[in-house]
Amino acid sequence: MTGLTRLEILRRARGWTQTDVSRMIGVSGGLISHIERRVRSSYPKLRRALSELYGVPEESLFDDLGMARLIDAEALRRLAG
Template sequence: MLHIGIKIAELRKQKGWSQNDLAKAIGASRDIIGKYERNENTPSLEMAQKLAEVFGVTVDFILGKGSMARYDKEAIKRLEDIEHLDPDTRKMLFKVIDTFLRDAKARQAYGS
């Protein structure tokens, strides 16, 4: 079962918006936003696109589907940009990323 409503509510709250604020941003009524969030109604494709646009995510992210569904547009854009780098630059970038990830995991493991 899709939990689109939960995702919409989470994204709206992350922006600090009321249901009315979101409704204005996408040209809908506050009532329909409430129905989306309670999973009483599912957004049309057009509304899902508007929601994705105002939140800066993909439609897949809103729907919770697809291999990139958990990434926002900014993360996806960076991944796409990395794919276009020459192999040596990509390798160097991955070494830097790996170092940061290793250090973050170590801090989590040792509670610091």
């Protein structure tokens, strides 16, 4: 794993599993895993679906290449306390 992504943080904060998310948006759990772990980039329809599901702008979740954005160290410290 290359670090925590914003997608993973948002999912965990809601108490959802990758399977939960996959069912909500109609894709495989494996795809959600790969996107969260930055194994592969996401496609536009998936980016829109995840953005809508979490209620945040796409650009806060994904970079210009469709890769999930990592949470920065400062933001992680703020979350931790």
